[in-house]
Amino acid sequence: MELPETSDEELYARWWAAAATPVERQASADEIDRRHRRRLSGFCYRILRSADSAEDAVNHAFLKLFEKQREFTRTLRAWLWATADNRCKFLLSARQQHKADPLPPELDDPRATDPHSDCVTNDEERALDACLSKLPAEHRRYVELRAFDGFTAEEAAEALGLSLSPAGHNVRYQSILSKLRECLEKTGIRG
Amino acid sequence: MPDDFEPLLSLMHQVNEARLRELDQKTPRCPDGPSLAALYLFVAENVQLPPEQVEHIRACPRCGRVLDQVRLHLEAGADGASSDRASTVSRAPARPATAGWFRATLTPAVRRWAIAALLLIGAGVAFWISTPTAMADSALARIAREALVAMQTLDFFNGLTRPPDDPTERAAAEAEIEKLQNRRDDLRRQAEQSPDSAVRARAADDTMKAWQLVCWGLRNIGEFDEALVEASAWVHFTEDCPSIGRQASWYHTVLDDVGSLHAARGDFASARTWYDASIQARDELRQRAALNLPDPVRGRLEHRAQSISPIYWRHFRLAILEGDLATASRWADGVEAILRDYYVGVCRASGRNLAADAPLMQAVAASPQEFQRPREDYTEAEFTAFAATHGGYRPSAAIVAQLRAYWVQKARLLLLQGDTASAADALRAAQAIRPCPLADDYRLDFALPLEVGRLAIIQGHYAAALTQLAGAEAHWGAYHGVDVNGAPVDRPKISEARRAELRLLRGLALLGIDDHDRAVPPLPPGEGRGEGQLPLPPGEGRSEGNVDLAGGRTPSTLPLQHGDGGSGARAATDPARRAEALALIRAALAIPESSINALPPARRTVLKRQLQEWKNLAEHVERNSK
Numbered sequence: 001m002e003l004p005e006t007s008d009e010e011l012y013a014r015w016w017a018a019a020a021t022p023v024e025r026q027a028s029a030d031e032i033d034r035r036h037r038r039r040l041s042g043f044c045y046r047i048l049r050s051a052d053s054a055e056d057a058v059n060h061a062f063l064k065l066f067e068k069q070r071e072f073t074r075t076l077r078a079w080l081w082a083t084a085d086n087r088c089k090f091l092l093s094a095r096q097q098h099k100a101d102p103l104p105p106e107l108d109d110p111r112a113t114d115p116h117s118d119c120v121t122n123d124e125e126r127a128l129d130a131c132l133s134k135l136p137a138e139h140r141r142y143v144e145l146r147a148f149d150g151f152t153a154e155e156a157a158e159a160l161g162l163s164l165s166p167a168g169h170n171v172r173y174q175s176i177l178s179k180l181r182e183c184l185e186k187t188g189i190r191g
Numbered sequence: 192m193p194d195d196f197e198p199l200l201s202l203m204h205q206v207n208e209a210r211l212r213e214l215d216q217k218t219p220r221c222p223d224g225p226s227l228a229a230l231y232l233f234v235a236e237n238v239q240l241p242p243e244q245v246e247h248i249r250a251c252p253r254c255g256r257v258l259d260q261v262r263l264h265l266e267a268g269a270d271g272a273s274s275d276r277a278s279t280v281s282r283a284p285a286r287p288a289t290a291g292w293f294r295a296t297l298t299p300a301v302r303r304w305a306i307a308a309l310l311l312i313g314a315g316v317a318f319w320i321s322t323p324t325a326m327a328d329s330a331l332a333r334i335a336r337e338a339l340v341a342m343q344t345l346d347f348f349n350g351l352t353r354p355p356d357d358p359t360e361r362a363a364a365e366a367e368i369e370k371l372q373n374r375r376d377d378l379r380r381q382a383e384q385s386p387d388s389a390v391r392a393r394a395a396d397d398t399m400k401a402w403q404l405v406c407w408g409l410r411n412i413g414e415f416d417e418a419l420v421e422a423s424a425w426v427h428f429t430e431d432c433p434s435i436g437r438q439a440s441w442y443h444t445v446l447d448d449v450g451s452l453h454a455a456r457g458d459f460a461s462a463r464t465w466y467d468a469s470i471q472a473r474d475e476l477r478q479r480a481a482l483n484l485p486d487p488v489r490g491r492l493e494h495r496a497q498s499i500s501p502i503y504w505r506h507f508r509l510a511i512l513e514g515d516l517a518t519a520s521r522w523a524d525g526v527e528a529i530l531r532d533y534y535v536g537v538c539r540a541s542g543r544n545l546a547a548d549a550p551l552m553q554a555v556a557a558s559p560q561e562f563q564r565p566r567e568d569y570t571e572a573e574f575t576a577f578a579a580t581h582g583g584y585r586p587s588a589a590i591v592a593q594l595r596a597y598w599v600q601k602a603r604l605l606l607l608q609g610d611t612a613s614a615a616d617a618l619r620a621a622q623a624i625r626p627c628p629l630a631d632d633y634r635l636d637f638a639l640p641l642e643v644g645r646l647a648i649i650q651g652h653y654a655a656a657l658t659q660l661a662g663a664e665a666h667w668g669a670y671h672g673v674d675v676n677g678a679p680v681d682r683p684k685i686s687e688a689r690r691a692e693l694r695l696l697r698g699l700a701l702l703g704i705d706d707h708d709r710a711v712p713p714l715p716p717g718e719g720r721g722e723g724q725l726p727l728p729p730g731e732g733r734s735e736g737n738v739d740l741a742g743g744r745t746p747s748t749l750p751l752q753h754g755d756g757g758s759g760a761r762a763a764t765d766p767a768r769r770a771e772a773l774a775l776i777r778a779a780l781a782i783p784e785s786s787i788n789a790l791p792p793a794r795r796t797v798l799k800r801q802l803q804e805w806k807n808l809a810e811h812v813e814r815n816s817k
Contacts, residue, residue, distance in 0.1 A: 029228035041214055042211045051214055054218075055253075062257075063231070086458070086461055089426070090461070093430075094468070147207075148203060174196070189202075
């Protein structure tokens with residue numbers, strides 16, 4: 001079912017509408033899932049570096065979204081990301097508790113297990129990763145939300161729990177991008 | 192965004208897309224798109240699904256993972272009903288789950304109407320109860336009991352949070368936080384970059400202290416989200432810092448704070464997860480102690496009675512807020528078991544044999560005097576001597592403070608369960624234990640008389656309640672002490688939320704006196720047992736106010752340690768007293784809007800409903816006073 005014009009929040013309201021039939025409700029949930037699951041998985045994967053764990057974190061966020069009616073400060077998407085983010089932090093913490101155990105191969109970067117993956121040989125990607133990792137954690141996550149996940153400044157701020165004016169956001173974003181570009185240029189990559 | 196960032200953004204986009212494509216290949220897929228959505232519907236709403244859809248769900252690997260997660264979550268004790276639902280899908284085609292007749296048989300629309308009707312009936316009953324000409328005892332008792340949860344809702348951090356309404360006060364708090372953040376950053380640089388390892392270690396410890404104050408500062412002004420961002424970064428620093436890491440007692444402190452921030456935001460499931468991680472961290476610390484691996488920061492490790500009990504109480508508060516009294520009771524039992532284990536251990540190490548399951552207060556009474564009534568100024572040499580002669584045990588004011596807190600918390604739980612007689616027993620036990628103000632993180636100097644006052648209202652002893660509440664009010668300021676090393680021990684003043692609770696209780700007690708006081712007579716001189724007096728050993732006789740160590744029941748009337756208040760003489764309707772009661776209830780209702788708005792929506796709704804009842808009460812009094 002195509003529901004291109006409907007906002008996430010409207011879809012979510014349909015899920016909770018008293019008069020909605022199960023089929024209509026499923027259609028709403030399915031559309032929300034379809035819109036966000038992929039990028040949210042990417043977001044969780046960047047934190048966890050494990051496809052399995054990322055899937056679990058995403059499932060957790062969606063289950064929480066639909067288990068009871070939520071109120072969103074700004075958008076459903078920012079809420080989803082913030083919830084998944086918390087879950088990722090927990091999974092990271094739990095993983096560290098067991099770090100003496102041998103890790104399954106996919107807990108490292110899965111691309112490393114695939115010698116034929118062209119991503120591994122992609123200098124640009126590696127350089128970008130290296131430069132991102134040099135940023136302070138909060139800056140890195142802010143820029144990732146905006147550049148990778150397509151968040152607006154307000155949504156990124158909500159997902160990270162920041163309180164800045166709109167002008168402050170732009171200054172912050174441009175300053176982080178400048179640092180990132182500077183770092184990339186040092187490695188010979190034009191950004 | 193200026194164009195010159197376009198190449199960079201384009202590169203980032205390409206990299207991200209490549210990763211997502213790769214991830215697509217690695218993650219499970221559903222053969223039928225809407226299966227997952229159907230599963231959400233089933234898990235969340237218990238809607239019956241047609242058999243073919245259940246088949247799709249069972250065939251979908253992604254749904255299988257979701258079901259596993261639901262089951263894992265539920266096996267941790269979160270929600271037995273949903274567990275049944277999850278099992279229903281995984282083991283057999285959908286059928287009505289055992290989540291209760293209400294959910295299983297009514298459609299969502301009918302359910303909502305039914306809930307609305309029940310709420311209306313409830314509101315009508317509440318109005319009816321609170322509007323007879325003479326205030327019914329039961330209404331006063333119910334409001335006194337419910338105030339316990341209302342104020343805990345408002346004040347999850349045990350009396351610490353109070354978002355300032357005054358802009359100047361708020362600006363000052365924000366400036367202080369910024370100063371702390373700068374100091375934290377400086378210290379952190381030292382901790383990471385100083386060539387001297389001793390300097391690095393000291394700076395790391397100071398960084399932790401500053402970071403904690405930053406989080407607390409944000410929390411205290413109601414900025415829970417920002418505090419959570421800070422706390423998350425704090426967790427990472429703690430884990431990565433070589434001189435602290437996961438082995439130091441700092442680690443569980445950090446986990447506690449993160450958990451409580453989640454709780455304050457209304458995310459109880461996450462709070463619980465962090466609290467569980469904290470319990471695990473505390474146990475790992477104990478295991479290190481057993482292997483003679485000291486805490487790298489604080490050196491000496493504490494007994495579980497001191498280190499585990501506080502986190503059990505956090506779990507307890509969560510359960511109370513969720514209205515899950517059975518779970519709350521289990522956490523309280525956990526604390527009791529740890530304390531019993533400690534005192535039985537002390538007794539055995541001191542040559543006094545006691546059954547492992549002896550009643551807690553029996554074990555306390557059988558332990559040496561120093562363990563029942565420890566001083567707060569033992570020197571290290573004295574501690575060493577105790578440890579040498581008592582199998583490694585040392586008297587601990589902190590553990591005695593935990594013991595006293597246990598009885599107060601237990602009494603709260605019993606009051607909520609409606610077991611007034613047992614609550615009175617629990618409060619008597621608390622009164623019989625010596626206060627240890629330097630170790631008292633619970634502000635029992637305020638909390639204990641407040642609970643005794645609440646109990647007295649519930650029992651209809653209004654004059655006695657007023658006396659107890661006056662005793663609590665005398666302790667609502669800040670506490671300043673000095674420990675044996677000359678270091679200051681400061682605790683902030685009791686929060687506005689808890690002060691409001693005290694005002695409300697005083698108002699209720701005044702109304703009760705005004706209508707029909709049934710105050711108990713004062714205890715004859717010398718018969719009451721004041722604070723600091725020990726429970727008597729079994730068989731040594733009892734007087735009112737003693738703990739019954741043989742496990743028998745004490746009379747349900749309340750022992751008064753400060754007399755019955757004297758002035759609580761029976762009185763006919765007294766306009767001045769009613770006016771005072773009204774003023775107190777109105778003052779209790781004057782909770783800053785910002786404090787209420789800082790709450791998560793669900794808690795806000797519950798609190799507003801309770802406050803509405805207090806307003807009804809005030810209006811009733813006002814109407815009848817004219």
